[in-house]
Amino acid sequence: MLLLNGYRGSGKTSVLRKIEALTLAARSDAIVVEIPLRIHSSEDRLLASVVQEVARQLEGRAGAGDRVRAFLSRVHGLSIAGTGVTLGASAASRPTSGLAVWRECIDSLPDGSILLICVDDAELLDTSGLGALKTIAETQGRVPIVLIVAGGVELADRLSQPDTSPIARIFSAGRFDIGELSPSETGEALNAPIRAADLHGGWTTDAIELVHRLSRGYPFLVQCLAHAAFIEGSTVEVSRVQASVPEALEVGGSWLERECASASDEDIRAFAKIADVGRPRLRSSEILSLGIQSPYIGRLVRQKILKKISRGQYELRKAPVIAYYHALARGLRLG
Ligand SMILES: Nc1ncnc2c1ncn2[C@@H]1O[C@H](COP(=O)(O)OP(=O)(O)O)[C@@H](O)[C@H]1O
Ligand SMILES: [Mg+2]
Numbered sequence: 001m002l003l004l005n006g007y008r009g010s011g012k013t014s015v016l017r018k019i020e021a022l023t024l025a026a027r028s029d030a031i032v033v034e035i036p037l038r039i040h041s042s043e044d045r046l047l048a049s050v051v052q053e054v055a056r057q058l059e060g061r062a063g064a065g066d067r068v069r070a071f072l073s074r075v076h077g078l079s080i081a082g083t084g085v086t087l088g089a090s091a092a093s094r095p096t097s098g099l100a101v102w103r104e105c106i107d108s109l110p111d112g113s114i115l116l117i118c119v120d121d122a123e124l125l126d127t128s129g130l131g132a133l134k135t136i137a138e139t140q141g142r143v144p145i146v147l148i149v150a151g152g153v154e155l156a157d158r159l160s161q162p163d164t165s166p167i168a169r170i171f172s173a174g175r176f177d178i179g180e181l182s183p184s185e186t187g188e189a190l191n192a193p194i195r196a197a198d199l200h201g202g203w204t205t206d207a208i209e210l211v212h213r214l215s216r217g218y219p220f221l222v223q224c225l226a227h228a229a230f231i232e233g234s235t236v237e238v239s240r241v242q243a244s245v246p247e248a249l250e251v252g253g254s255w256l257e258r259e260c261a262s263a264s265d266e267d268i269r270a271f272a273k274i275a276d277v278g279r280p281r282l283r284s285s286e287i288l289s290l291g292i293q294s295p296y297i298g299r300l301v302r303q304k305i306l307k308k309i310s311r312g313q314y315e316l317r318k319a320p321v322i323a324y325y326h327a328l329a330r331g332l333r334l335g
Helices: 012-026 043-059 066-075 098-106 127-138 153-159 162-169 183-196 205-215 219-229 238-256 265-277 284-289 294-302 320-329
Strands: 002-005 031-036 115-120 145-151 175-177 281-283 306-310 313-316
Touching: 002 012, 002 153, 012 031, 012 115, 012 145, 031 043, 043 066, 043 098, 043 115, 043 127, 066 098, 098 127, 127 145, 127 162, 145 153, 153 162, 183 205, 183 219, 205 219, 205 238, 205 320, 219 238, 219 320, 238 320, 265 294, 265 320, 281 284, 284 294, 284 313, 294 306
Parallel strands: 002 145, 002 175, 031 115, 115 145
Antiparallel strands: 281 313, 306 313
8 A cells, every 4th residue: 555645746646647557567457446536535435436447447348257247237327325426327226335335346356356546636535535545455355455545735634643543554564755856867757758759859968957957856847848848859958948938837837827826026935945945844943044034934824835733833835846937937046
């Protein structure tokens, strides 16, 4: 059971997709389900979504055994109480609970298979939804279950509270912070897609360095710059990267422009300094030592960039990439 933590735009969804692809490449019989949460979700809703996705995949599978076919016909048209989820296409018949249908589903999987469940944007789970993660992790069935959960700071917060410690414990074997790319990873991120798509062209070492400096290795901003600067068949140089910054900002703008729109240049500078520390939690003495005066800390809290966790303890709530975007857009020189 793995937990991936990271700010928006840090690459959580991409990591999930990669793990899904690697799993299918290694085991073509694996049942791989991705649950991207879009709304606040309870236990019943999460379990219902998993079963819905498993059933969808089993339906498309040739040579499914009797047990799978029996399961599919039993759950066809079933509605899950309180979730609005209906399995299969036909109208709702008898409502049932998410938990009941989950057990039935697990007992019906083909022998020898493996079930990979990736839950994305898991901060949208409510308390019972978080509990469902434990249910999934502890289910003993015919096939091994691997659960990978990705989420932002709010999820990490929830899982650090005492009432969720039994849930946090299911991830004791693997909890990863997804963050910025190193300079060499930025190079890899720029060059690998060119090779993968069999395109011609590349990036000079200086151009890669500049992309890294402008983006600070934030995957989302690296992608924006790459998208704007790369031309098939040519080698991207420093001047091309510089000239592409406005277009890159436009690409990223639909999300990033709205964030911190009313922040002053000074706010953005302070935000970037805090982001540069590279840790989400800071003591007020550390913030002061960055040259940020205490009235400014209050401003950052009001703008929801920082959150006061306890006396003298603050947490960075917004993705650092937002500070780097605004610094670029406003032409601010950062330290
Ligand atoms: N390792 C990586 N190398 C290059 N680009 C990446 C990498 N990981 C993510 N990206 C890009 O960064 C952007 C944000 O990634 P995403 O997975 O959607 O982040 P999250 O789910 O954490 O918000 C996407 O455009 C994605 O293509
Ligand atoms: Mg995502």
